[in-house]
Amino acid sequence: MATRQRRLSESPIVPVTDERRELRDAVAQLVGRYGRTYFQDVVKRGEQPDALWADLGAAGFLGAHVSEPYGGGGGFADTAVVIEECAAQGCPIQYLVISPTICSTILDHHASDAIKEEWLHGMADGSKRMCFGITEPDAGTNTHDLSTTATPHPDGGWRINGGKYWTTGATVADALIVVARDADIGPSGKPTLSLFIVEKDAPGLTIQPLDSALTTAEKSFTVFYDDVPVKPGNLIGEQGKGLQQLFAGLNPERIAAASLANGMALFALEKASQYAKDRTVWTQPIGAHQGVAHPLAKAYIDVQLARLMTMRAAELFDAGSPAAGEAANMAKLAAADACLQALDQAMQTHGGNGLSLEVGIADLYFLARMLKVAPVSREMVLNHIAQHSLGLPKSY
Numbered sequence: 257m258a259t260r261q262r263r264l265s266e267s268p269i270v271p272v273t274d275e276r277r278e279l280r281d282a283v284a285q286l287v288g289r290y291g292r293t294y295f296q297d298v299v300k301r302g303e304q305p306d307a308l309w310a311d312l313g314a315a316g317f318l319g320a321h322v323s324e325p326y327g328g329g330g331g332f333a334d335t336a337v338v339i340e341e342c343a344a345q346g347c348p349i350q351y352l353v354i355s356p357t358i359c360s361t362i363l364d365h366h367a368s369d370a371i372k373e374e375w376l377h378g379m380a381d382g383s384k385r386m387c388f389g390i391t392e393p394d395a396g397t398n399t400h401d402l403s404t405t406a407t408p409h410p411d412g413g414w415r416i417n418g419g420k421y422w423t424t425g426a427t428v429a430d431a432l433i434v435v436a437r438d439a440d441i442g443p444s445g446k447p448t449l450s451l452f453i454v455e456k457d458a459p460g461l462t463i464q465p466l467d468s469a470l471t472t473a474e475k476s477f478t479v480f481y482d483d484v485p486v487k488p489g490n491l492i493g494e495q496g497k498g499l500q501q502l503f504a505g506l507n508p509e510r511i512a513a514a515s516l517a518n519g520m521a522l523f524a525l526e527k528a529s530q531y532a533k534d535r536t537v538w539t540q541p542i543g544a545h546q547g548v549a550h551p552l553a554k555a556y557i558d559v560q561l562a563r564l565m566t567m568r569a570a571e572l573f574d575a576g577s578p579a580a581g582e583a584a585n586m587a588k589l590a591a592a593d594a595c596l597q598a599l600d601q602a603m604q605t606h607g608g609n610g611l612s613l614e615v616g617i618a619d620l621y622f623l624a625r626m627l628k629v630a631p632v633s634r635e636m637v638l639n640h641i642a643q644h645s646l647g648l649p650k651s652y
Contacts, residue, residue: 264522264529264556265344270563276337279320283341286311292346292523292616299473299619304428308347312338313382318356321508321574322364326372327380331574332361332508336515336566343519344526346616348623350474350516351425353631355379357512358505359386359433362451365504366493371453375431386453387429388505389420389479404481406436406450412488414452416481422630426463426477431455434481438496449498453490460484470626471619503581507573509631510584514566514591517627521559521591521598524617528552528602542605551601558594565590582645585637592627592634599624 265280272280290308298305312318321335322328339352360379363372378384392402404418416436426432432454437447454461460482468476493501529552532543542548569583602617603610611618628634642648 263344264526265341265519267560267563269560270567272337272567276334279334280337280341282315283317283338284345286315286317287342287345287347290345290347295347295473296613296616296619299471304473305347305349309349309351310382312342313380316380318352318382319360319376319380321356322360322376322380323372326364326376331570332511333567333570333574335508336511336570339512339515340519340522340563340566343516344522345519346523348472348516348520348523348620350472350623351385351428353509353512353516354388354425354474355385355429358388358509361508362433362492362501362505366451366501368489370489371492375453385425385429387423387425387432389423389426389432389454390435390502391420391422393419393421402435402437402449404434404436405439406452406486407439409485411485414486414491416452416454416484416486418481420479420481422466422476423463423479424476425474426456426479427475429456432479433492435498435502448496449502450495451492451498451501452486453492454481454484454486458484458486469622472623506631507569507580507584510588511566511569511573513627513631514562514569514584514587517588517591517595517624518559518563518566520620520624521555521562521595524595524598524602524620525552525556525559527615527617528598528605532605548605552605555594555598555601558590559598562587562591562594582641585632585640588627588632589634589637592624595624595627596621 263284287308295305317338319327320330320338321332335356342349342352356379360376363375375384379386392404394403404416404420406414406416409415416434434452434454435449436452438450441447461484462480464478466476466478532548532552533541535542565583566587569580569587572580572583599617599621606615609615613619639651643650
């Protein structure tokens, strides 16, 4: 009987527990039944990978890190494994970075018990989804400058006015978590931020498609809020504490984005290394030539280094360590760079066929390229490291 070749994602370089190894194998088995062709077909038809999403939810993979009463019980390191292995199997689900990661984590850490009961069970089993509205046309990383406002209403709720940009998955979500500036000035004399849940069918909400070069199932949208009502119970946590609450979701978002990049890189390197062994020119496989082998080996090294930092960041977040932010930023930067290098070299290894959709690598490129600027740009990561890790003067 032939011995199964070890997947690149199974490398012993990245330390995992036995439970996480079993988790990775289970995800690989489930997602492998769908594979790259399924995912490409879904994207081509402009649809969602609903069947795969439902199976991931039924298996408990979408809520791995949420609190046990709401369908989870693991840690974010488990979710990082799920995201990476999905991508390594050719199914890079960007929505995993949003609903299970940003939204579920914020709710789990800061929402009321009533909100948790209403949303987390369904988000963990895949029957409910949320998206996240923070970016605006004139406010990206500079979150303090958001112009979308939440004004108190006599009914005890709020009215939201403004617009959000690059809200991914707005049409498939059941609700949006919206970051808004409080209309009333805070105790410090400066505007404060709060987080709200807005149902997708709320009056005054307008969702418009945003064209982009991304070949993903998840589309992005511009969302306009015209006096959109928010029920009193749909404030997340404490009013005016939104900036602090955001970090419950933004550090995991960076780890999840790194995991997505690492998984895509592993998929590309699997394809390229197999092709380099199979493709013979004259009398030798092309992988015997150092001009092909060495760039692939270097890409593999960089991906493994990024994976190490990603898992370390996830473990630090699970431990509640303040070092999680530093590690998450490092992981995201390293993974984005390593992924692009791996994709580029994988395409180069395939020659002209590397640009064909049949090979399944080239159509990952723009998603990988996006990860250099989102969820946080390379420049802002370097600003953070320069200031907080090296103690250099703030430059912005």
